[in-house]
Amino acid sequence: MLLAPPHMLQLPSANVTATVVNDQADVLVTSSQVALLVTLSTLAPGRFSENAFMLLPNVPRKVFFIPWAPLDLAFFQSSLKVQHLQQACIWIEHVKDLPLGTGEE
Secondary structure, three states: OOOOOHHHOOOOOOOEEEEEOOOOOOEEEEEOOOEEEEEEEOOOOEEEOOOOEEEOOOOOEEEOEEEOOOOOHHHHHHHOEEEOHHHHHHHHHHHOOOOOOOOOO
């Protein structure tokens, strides 16, 4: 639960990284600042042991990938993405004042 709408939160600019640490596709996630709703995604079929979590600065978290089929580690690694709430808030702040189209253009 957040105490304000996400676009109104003043979140620090966090550098969040996700690194595959072994051939079982375990992922070490770290952040330079507090990061909310850290989310991992990949095109490989499967799920992560946890997602949409908070990271504290310099406190790594190990997340496990649970594949639904034989794992292509190179494909998993190349499609692995990490995102967090502060990135979305920057985007919302950027586009919130853009004029809406009327559909008559």
